[in-house]
Amino acid sequence: MHKYETRTIAPVTSVKGEIVVPGDKSISHRSIMFASLAKGESRVVGLLRGEDCMSTLKIFQAMGVEVEERGEDELIIQGRGIDGLLEPDDVLDCGNSGTTMRLMSGILAAQPFYSVMTGDQYLRKRPMGRVIDPLREMGAKILGRDGNKKAPLTIDGGGLKPAEYHSPVSSAQVKSALLLAGMQIEGTTTVYEPHLSRDHSERMLCYFGAEVESFDGGARVTGPVVLEGREVFVPGDISSAAFFLVAGLIVPDSELLLKNVGVNPTRSGIIDILQQMGGSIELLNQRELSGEPVADLLVKSSQLKGIEIGGELVPRAIDEFPVVSVAAAFAEGVTTIRDAKELRVKETDRIAAMCDTLGKIGAQIEPLEDGMRVTGGKSLSGGTVNSFGDHRIAMSMAVAALRASGEVTIEDTGCTSTSFPNFWELLENIRS
Numbered sequence: 001m002h003k004y005e006t007r008t009i010a011p012v013t014s015v016k017g018e019i020v021v022p023g024d025k026s027i028s029h030r031s032i033m034f035a036s037l038a039k040g041e042s043r044v045v046g047l048l049r050g051e052d053c054m055s056t057l058k059i060f061q062a063m064g065v066e067v068e069e070r071g072e073d074e075l076i077i078q079g080r081g082i083d084g085l086l087e088p089d090d091v092l093d094c095g096n097s098g099t100t101m102r103l104m105s106g107i108l109a110a111q112p113f114y115s116v117m118t119g120d121q122y123l124r125k126r127p128m129g130r131v132i133d134p135l136r137e138m139g140a141k142i143l144g145r146d147g148n149k150k151a152p153l154t155i156d157g158g159g160l161k162p163a164e165y166h167s168p169v170s171s172a173q174v175k176s177a178l179l180l181a182g183m184q185i186e187g188t189t190t191v192y193e194p195h196l197s198r199d200h201s202e203r204m205l206c207y208f209g210a211e212v213e214s215f216d217g218g219a220r221v222t223g224p225v226v227l228e229g230r231e232v233f234v235p236g237d238i239s240s241a242a243f244f245l246v247a248g249l250i251v252p253d254s255e256l257l258l259k260n261v262g263v264n265p266t267r268s269g270i271i272d273i274l275q276q277m278g279g280s281i282e283l284l285n286q287r288e289l290s291g292e293p294v295a296d297l298l299v300k301s302s303q304l305k306g307i308e309i310g311g312e313l314v315p316r317a318i319d320e321f322p323v324v325s326v327a328a329a330f331a332e333g334v335t336t337i338r339d340a341k342e343l344r345v346k347e348t349d350r351i352a353a354m355c356d357t358l359g360k361i362g363a364q365i366e367p368l369e370d371g372m373r374v375t376g377g378k379s380l381s382g383g384t385v386n387s388f389g390d391h392r393i394a395m396s397m398a399v400a401a402l403r404a405s406g407e408v409t410i411e412d413t414g415c416t417s418t419s420f421p422n423f424w425e426l427l428e429n430i431r432s
């Protein structure tokens with residue numbers, strides 16, 4: 001459970017400098033999971049030490065995986081192989097992390113032992129039926145509270161058969177859960193999704209030596225796979241970089257260089273959205289790191305304009321809509337976000353949360369059933385807002401505060417350690 005803190009952010013005249021954002025959260029989770037399930041030693045460099053990834057790490061340690069922590073962001077993991085995990089002797093705590101709970105459901109459903117997972121007050125409200133239902137179709141003995149819809153979850157692992165599943169949502173957590181169950185058993189498991197969600201599991205499983213096929217409408221694995229220990233370099237998190245991209249665009253006379261950011265096309269929707277809005281963002285020094293594309297991002301202040309966002313762009317920027325709504329508040333004209341109902345089942349209802357918080361300091365923002373409509377150009381005032389305990393709401397409001405006319409006090413900011421432990425320090429460093 002994060003600490004309760006309150007922070008006050010004063011407006012700035014410009015932001016400048018070079019920033020290295022912490023490691024990608026999705027890739028960090030997967031590096032811990034796959035290194036633990038691999039045979040032999042793995043080295044993970046650039047790991048995000050956010051609370052969500054620490055929840056994943058503690059879960060594998062509770063199943064007998066030995067981990068040596070080297071410095072701030074490096075781990076040496078002694079993998080136990082797919083059939084080497086031990087039955088945990090206590091409840092596994094996923095904290096605030098949906099990724100941990102949903103991906104672990106797939107892993108644990110195929111393990112020949114009993115396990116129980118829970119999480120914090122926010123995670124226990126989030127929908128787990130989306131992984132429980134298809135895993136049960138595969139034969140999993142998995143139960144959850146509220147008619148098998150919510151955590152805590154109990155899993156009596158083993159006895160699975162492969163599946164072909166058409167997911168109604170474009171969710172990498174659902175897709176990954178089924179691939180991680182399917183890869184442990186004999187046969188082929190295929191997951192189809194409406195639009196392609198992030199493909200980090202597919203890429204990293206291939207990097208660890210498995211054969212996983214990724215295609216436009218989903219992914220496929222034939223098990224059982226054998227994973228071999230590897231060296232993984234985790235790129236910077238584009239979802240964390242997004243706050244500084246928007247800060248660099250909306251604050252006048254600004255220029256920021258964000259080094260070493262993951263730009264996987266299934267994650268880079270935020271760059272497309274901000275460029276379509278007229279934002280100046282250049283991708284420099286493009287390269288590949290452990291199977292993932294990476295670049296340095298140069299962002300300069302720009303006059304933004306409102307646009308319409310929906311369809312395949314939505315899963316490619318799913319965690320960035322709180323900060324997109326901030327960019328939209330400083331754009332000329334109207335920005336409409338549609339097809340984004342998923343925002344209602346994140347750590348908070350992010351549509352309601354942004355309408356409340358941004359609206360409180362003067363933005364013209366209205367909720368839609370599946371998104372929001374923001375009319376830009378209204379000047380923002382100082383005031384007091386609440387993050388609702390959601391890291392991305394807290395950081396989005398800190399970015400908005402940089403361009404408000406007075407100080408903005410944000411209540412409940414400790415939650416930022418979920419995904420971005422040094423956010424406030426980096427925000428302080430770019431003020432000028």
Ligand SMILES: O=C(O)C1=C[C@@H](OP(=O)(O)O)[C@@H](O)[C@H](O)C1
Pocket residue numbers: 025026027099170171172173174176197198318319342
């Ligand atoms: O697989 C992942 O690492 C994630 C997938 C997304 O969730 P959904 O799969 O629910 O869309 C995203 O919102 C989350 O922050 C991380």
Ligand SMILES: C=C(OP(=O)(O)O)C(=O)O
Pocket residue numbers: 025052096097098099100319346347392419
């Ligand atoms: C939704 C998020 O993560 P998770 O689903 O892993 O809790 C997020 O980081 O914005």
